[in-house]
Amino acid sequence: MNFRRSPPIKLNILLKMTHLKNIFFSIIILFLYIGFVLAIRPVQEAFEFDYDEGLNLIKALLYSQGFSLYTQIWNDQPPLFTVFLSYWFNVFGYSVFAARVLVILFSALLIWSFYQIIRFSLGKIPALVATLLLFTSWLFLRLSISVMIGIPSLSLAMLSVYFLTLYKRQRRKRFIILSGAVLAVSLQTKLFTIFLVPLMIFYLLDFKLREPEGSKSKNFFPSSVLSPLLLWLIFIAVIYLGVSLIFQAFNYEQLVQAHLGEKVQGQSTTFNNIENLPYFLYQDYDYVFLAFIGSLAILFKKQREGIFPITWLVTASLILLKHKPVWYHYYPLLAIPICWLAGYGVALVINFFPEGWNCNPKSLNFKKLIFPILATALLIVSMIAIPAKPKGRPPKSLEVMNLVLKHKDSTQWIFTDRPIYAFYAGLPVPPELAVMSDKRFKSGNLTFDDIIAVLTKYRPEQIVLARWIETFKSNSQFNTYIDENYSKTYQDDKGTVEHYLLKKSSS
Template identity: 25%
Template sequence: MSVHSKFIRRNTLSRWALGILLIIFVVWEANHLEGFSWGYDEGLYLIVARLVRSGYTLYKEVSHSQGPLFIYSVVSAFELFGMSVAAGRFVIVLYAAIGLLAVALTAQHLNGWASGLSAAVLLMLAPEFFRLSRAVMPDVPVSTMATLAIMSSLRYLRTGHRKWLLFAGFAFGIGCLFKLIIIPAFLPIGLAVLCFHPSTERLRAWRKLASDTALVLGAALIPGLICLLVYGWQPLYDHLVAPTVRARAAFPLDTAANARWIGEYLLDNAGLTILAIWGALLLLPRRSASVAVIASWGAVVLLALVFQTPLFFHHMGTLLFPMSVLGGCVAGDLEERLRSPWKPITWRKGIILLIGLGAVAGYVFTLPTTLKDYRTLLVAPTTSRQTDATRFISTFTWPDDWIVSDDPSVAFRADRNVPPPLTDPSIRVIAAGCLTDEHLIASTEEYQPQAVVYLSGRFTLLPRYLEWVREHYRLAKSYDETAQIYYPRKITPPLPIQHPQQATLGQGIRFLGYDLHHSPFKPGGQVYLTLYWQALDKIDDDYTVFTHLLDSEGRLQAQKDNPPVHGLLPTSAWEVGEIIQDRYIIPLPPDLPPGDYQIEVGMYQLETGQRLEVRGEPEGEGDRILLGEVEVSD
């Protein structure tokens, strides 16, 4: 077999190996989508995508401080697979697979297929990549776009084909619509253009240099210009630029602290760090344009983190991509040296070989710790407060209710919406002054949410809003002073009652009327009913409310009985003159015949079954109150 045939066969096998590796990665990740904690950031992106999927306009109605393309990626996943956490996470897995491919092709360009395959494996085994590749957050997608841009610029250097330059600029521009943290990656792309036109040539062909520069800049600007045309400059400035500028003023830059944190992160990934450092040292003597591009990529990512404010842990994941490329080059170098053992080895080559083997041994030594981290990431460390709050919201609120929360993941998992202007109550946004007490109060008044949930302590930064909440909502559950659920909203005149109706129950309870929601009603559906009560006197006993659906012959067809406000507000706790909003969901049987039905309500003592006497309008005589008719249709 000729050398060329062996080369072709080797490349083919390597491509197949990479394809199999990517398939294994996607299948593995798709089967472990729940192995991620309920983080604030993930909840934020999920709830924003939920609102956009529901028809609300990004930036004009929905508050969001990052680019739009990531949100629409999640919305597309919702369209295809349903509105769930797993659907959102799966689209990140696909971005991560593309990122692995881009890393492999970048390393392959530098040092052959052994480097490419090794780089993909190193990135895939990094615990932080495993964590972020299943989180609905833009960090992995934006790093994927940056790596695609770098890979394309290397292809441009090798072939001179301007299509690769066009693709590099476009991938960078797309990345900017995910997250602006990609901006420093433009330096390596620009360096590739300059390196393709050396100084002697640049004096003679400055027009081509200017043309290539304009090409990459134009390709990078196209996505942004389209975004500007769609949303307008004012909403983009208010939501993207202003919060970033104000946040930098609110969080003073501390490069020393950032550097220490980055150092700790590199030590936590010591095996990969050692390989990346040695890979960089192996490449530097080549003094090629490709090496300059890769070196500048790693350098700008590192410097961007040092000067990032505020710096969060998930930002560190951007380091993994260039580190994996450099680390993969070590494997490629070793493979090349060990492939020809019969060649004489000088003392210099021998030392390089031993250091390379030592770097690999160091990485292998850290693998048990890495695999241990993997096992801990397979099960989401969700707090009991989050699960309990999610269960509470799902039980006590209705599907179309608004919920205000400083933990958006709870609202999303409870299948409830957050008011569009209040999707991002992050510390960064609050500290920057983009979300104030007045803004929160005004939006809460406008959207009339049924519950206010704060679990993460972010709302404690807005004390006037919390004081307002305590005045207008009832405290339903308290975990501690920084984590509480307020439900329901206190009702004050004038009453927003659809169907006013007066009746008196017993000696101290007045029925004021009711609301009916979500008509028309169908078999197997639900009747959403709101009752309004008022305490005329102090009530000593606790009563249970009954809501019955009767057919034309007075037979019971459906019912829902429970103490007022799901037991959160028993009648003995009612204050004199207080108005109680009491909501019920009456499930309709699937085989319920179409027709007109009557709703009757009232109260009784659970221990004896004795109903309270009703006095008032004709519909309220005896021991029940008859409400309006309900039409059930097919």
């Protein structure tokens, strides 16, 4: 018998058991996170957190009923979140609560990936503090329970960065492949993570930019650098184009023009960049201060890994200063690198303790502690001075919801500018009008001629106006059509919500 093979076999078994143990522990943490969020936030009770919830929900409902994206369902976003949500509904049922749980899962993935990345470079304590800061950053929790696509896209982007971090440590091609594939899925969820591609290229090149000692190669980019980079880019391109082909997601008018067209950019004055960005940062002024300390530590100590969150923060800030409009749900693009850099600030404070947190106080150099003590004091003062973070929950309109449900059995189609009502009732809207957004109106993509043509085609039995009511009521052509074909059954005291039924003579 050859006993020399026994130790390696036992070692491999031990490593596999440790790996499985880590996976099992991570799964438990993810479920604990989900349970905690469900316990502290009104995930099931809230009627609607944001108008975008209704848009995403109704698109998934229509897609599950056989309508195709872009050709039938007007859609200004990449397809994958709608597809994911549709399949999720098939398994767990068509409910707002089920959809919000899916987003919480993505949020848990973001938090987990964020922690792991920082743990690799800074250690457990800075990673834990940075993760807690991100969790408590402005509106992060609300976005984590809202059926919106920003958190899912960012969670996949963070997972892609995590796989690149694993590649740096282990140099295995499968991590490059996984990183490229996951980033492509992120881009096909929401395209606003595309700015990370060049940043991640530099992050990847840094892994093998320095040639081994003794190498006489004069090539600036040796094959050892180009090979993983090309593999990464190929997988991004192949999967992104593959998804686009499958779901026919090459519609320039819907995916690009609706966001970046001159009419949209020129008329978006309500959400001003110069005013909004400082307001966003003001909500987490204490975190920004700690991130500033972390940035100084990165620059003075020449910490290569810290360049990535710095370039992320600078690039995202410049983009948001240019892009219009700037919505509140863009803030995680800034919050993630801010909290990441804050982790470096925490690590700087820890490094002042020669033996970690359990060191002997007599051995401390108190002159070196003056700076971290002042920083901590300013951090505490800023946390007290900053007002509480607003919830910003939209109001409920249960009267209209009850009317929609009352006439559900006699309704085949419903037209509404706030499709959350349609989804709660399980009723389809005309797919051409599934998305009625500020951008679509301002870009000229949607006109009242289009709306009346769709109403004439589908003859919806119910109409609910609850968002663009002033815009609709100011159009004489629309008012004439409604008066001739519909009867008003409800209007609230403020005139912000109206409900109509199709007249029997018009059926």
